[in-house]
Amino acid sequence: MKKAVVLISGGLDSATTAAIAKSEGYDIYALSFDYGQRHRRELDSARLVAKSVGAKDHLVISFDMRKIGGSALTADIDVPLDRDTGEMSEGIPVTYVPARNTIFLAFALSYAETIGAQDIFIGVNQIDYSGYPDCRAEFIDAFEKTANLATKAGVEGTSRFRIRTPLIKLTKADTIRRGLELGVDYSLTWSCYSGGELACGRCDSCKLRLAGFAEAGAGDPLKYEISG
Amino acid sequence: MKKAVVLISGGLDSATTAAIAKSEGYDIYALSFDYGQRHRRELDSARLVAKSVGAKDHLVISFDMRKIGGSALTADIDVPLDRDTGEMSEGIPVTYVPARNTIFLAFALSYAETIGAQDIFIGVNQIDYSGYPDCRAEFIDAFEKTANLATKAGVEGTSRFRIRTPLIKLTKADTIRRGLELGVDYSLTWSCYSGGELACGRCDSCKLRLAGFAEAGAGDPLKYEISG
Numbered sequence: 359m360k361k362a363v364v365l366i367s368g369g370l371d372s373a374t375t376a377a378i379a380k381s382e383g384y385d386i387y388a389l390s391f392d393y394g395q396r397h398r399r400e401l402d403s404a405r406l407v408a409k410s411v412g413a414k415d416h417l418v419i420s421f422d423m424r425k426i427g428g429s430a431l432t433a434d435i436d437v438p439l440d441r442d443t444g445e446m447s448e449g450i451p452v453t454y455v456p457a458r459n460t461i462f463l464a465f466a467l468s469y470a471e472t473i474g475a476q477d478i479f480i481g482v483n484q485i486d487y488s489g490y491p492d493c494r495a496e497f498i499d500a501f502e503k504t505a506n507l508a509t510k511a512g513v514e515g516t517s518r519f520r521i522r523t524p525l526i527k528l529t530k531a532d533t534i535r536r537g538l539e540l541g542v543d544y545s546l547t548w549s550c551y552s553g554g555e556l557a558c559g560r561c562d563s564c565k566l567r568l569a570g571f572a573e574a575g576a577g578d579p580l581k582y583e584i585s586g
Numbered sequence: 587m588k589k590a591v592v593l594i595s596g597g598l599d600s601a602t603t604a605a606i607a608k609s610e611g612y613d614i615y616a617l618s619f620d621y622g623q624r625h626r627r628e629l630d631s632a633r634l635v636a637k638s639v640g641a642k643d644h645l646v647i648s649f650d651m652r653k654i655g656g657s658a659l660t661a662d663i664d665v666p667l668d669r670d671t672g673e674m675s676e677g678i679p680v681t682y683v684p685a686r687n688t689i690f691l692a693f694a695l696s697y698a699e700t701i702g703a704q705d706i707f708i709g710v711n712q713i714d715y716s717g718y719p720d721c722r723a724e725f726i727d728a729f730e731k732t733a734n735l736a737t738k739a740g741v742e743g744t745s746r747f748r749i750r751t752p753l754i755k756l757t758k759a760d761t762i763r764r765g766l767e768l769g770v771d772y773s774l775t776w777s778c779y780s781g782g783e784l785a786c787g788r789c790d791s792c793k794l795r796l797a798g799f800a801e802a803g804a805g806d807p808l809k810y811e812i813s814g
Contacts, residue, residue, distance in 0.1 A: 365647045423647040426693075447725035450738045455695035464692040465654075472656030486594045491741040500735050504728040508677045513719040543718035 359385040361475035362522070363466045364413075368403030370479035370567055371525055374537035375548045378524045379479045387473055388416040393458075394424035396431050396553040403548035410546060419465055428553070429455040430456050439550045439560040446562050450489045453551055453562065459492035459503065463521065467505050470519060471483045473518055474511075479522045486531050498523055530570030533536055538576060545579035548550055559584045587613040590750070591694045592641075594618050596631030598795055599753055601775045602765035606752045607707045609768055616644040616702055617694055621686075622652040624781040631776035632811035638751065638774060647693055657683040658779070659692050667780045671797055674790050678717045680814040681779055687720035688729065691749065695733045698747060702739075705771045708751045713757050726751055758798030766804060773807035782787035784811045 362384035366372045373492045379386055388408035392401055401418065408416040427433035430452040436455060438517045459482065482493040491497060502521045511517035525533050538543065550557035557564050559582035571578040589707045590612035593599045607614055608619035616636035616782040620629055629646065636644040665681060687710065710721040719725060730749045739745035753761050765772065777795045778785035785792050787810035799806040 367642055407813055416619045417653050419653060423696070425647060426697050426700050428696070439685070448743070454738055455696075456699040456738070457692055457733075460692040460695060460732065461689070464685055464688040464689065467649070467688060468656070468683075469654050471684040472654050490737055492736045494735070497732065497735040500728070500732040504725065504732045505685075507722070507725040507728050510682055510719055514678070528808055539795055554758050 359383070360477070361385045361387060361473055362477040362479055363387050363389055363470045363473070363475050364479040365462055365466055365481070366404045366416075368407060369481070369549045369563075370537070370547050370570075371483060371533060372404075373542050373544065374533050374540070375479050375481035376407060377537060377540040377542045378507055379522070380398040381412045384477065386411050386413045387469065388413040389476060390416065390418045390464060391465070392420040393489045394417055394422045394432050396437065397548070397551050399553070403546055406546040410543060417469060421457060423458070426456065426484075429453060431455050435467045437550075437561050439558065441562060441565070443565060446566065447489065450491065451562060454490055457492070459490075459497070462488060463501050463505075467519065471509050471511050471517070474517070476517050477520050477522050479524070480522050481508050481525050483525045483528065483530075483533070484490055486528060495523070495526055498526070510516070521534060529573070530566055531573035534570050534576060537549075537580065538574070539565035554582045554583065556581055587611070588705070589613045589699070590705040590707055591617055591689055591698045591703050592707040592710070594632045594635050594644075594773060595709075595711070596628035598772060598778045599612060599711060599761060599764070600632075601635045601770050601772065602711035602761050602768070603707050603752055604635060605768040605770045607750070608639045612640050612695075612705065613704060614641045615697065616641040618644065618646045618696055619690060619693070620646055620648040622650045624665065625776070625779050627781070628776045631774055634774040638771060641668060645697060647686060649681065651683060652687070654684065657681060659683050665799050666791050667786065669747060669790060669793070674794065677718065678698050678719065679790060682718055685720070686716075687725070691733075692731050695737065695747065696739050699737050699739050699745070701776055702745070704745050705748050707752070707789050709792050710751050711753045711758075711761070713755060723751070723754055726754070757801070758794055759801035762798050762802040762804060765813055766802070771807075775808075782811065784809055786810070787812045
């Protein structure tokens, strides 16, 4: 069996990405991060998602991005609520965490090289808002080049690392449709940024998720504090 | 004052790099990692080195690379002893830690973006052994490109990140000469991989350091278990 490292945050996108990797016949090695995120509850979902795709192993790497800060997810900056999805496309939001995906992919690369995996799956998406610079294809391509220069396996030619981004050009609704086809149980996932017990329904992440389910003509199995 | 993030391991190279950054007039923001390294004692040296260059702040980010393993520095693999410096140039040694500098630079990038620094200093060196793929200029150049695509500051053009590698083409002896000119106190530094109380004098890192001091015609102020 071929191996893949799959970054699993516990959100809708990474759950769908993991299901796609599984459908392609990979043995899945899940990787998650406890980085001081406000919505740390997503890690419970990450564990359930990893289990649901039969991950061979699931590493959770802990480090404290709050020491660095600079984001509404890792510092005392408010998460914006009640923006409409139009407003979300204006500029890079305060929930951007400086260089987060570079850090995540760097750990994934280390893990992949150690276990002998060539493929690293990440559920980034450059359509339907986000505005995060490290969710764009240009960044992913540059990281992939770097990965093959950074590593023993890359330099010796025993591996050729690939960063796989199956969702990068899908709308949220298309992602949900694809996931439902593959039998993803979205009740296991967690998208809310606010850090409460129930999903808030008001942060950008909740609103985008709810709009995606609505457009896909499907019901979101999560419970929300307020209806979206 | 312009700001620089300087990666400080506590070793000879990073101490010299920090002194060079200081000599160029930067305010220094030091960054070190407690990553499960066998030679964790280097962190005590990192603190002393950061203080000696008057660092404005010193972050120590902790994470456990032993969960990933794959290296003599982070797994139960023996550190090679008593190799001569000729043997060291043969292939990539077992002390290579998969993707370590990619991880380190990714955190440095996050820190730099958050504090508004453009320059990141790292004491990598591609001459005089090492054999580590992530100490080569090709890797550094690729990472720098990635950094400017990964970040809000890079994409919005408010910053242009530079990865500064003042030692990359120096021999160990040249590095020591440069450091001595700048007044680096090498008694504060720590290079040994073995993890003992005194430097072993027998691992690759000790042997290279001792050969460098000998070639520079200077005495190494560190005490060794055995004379090199």
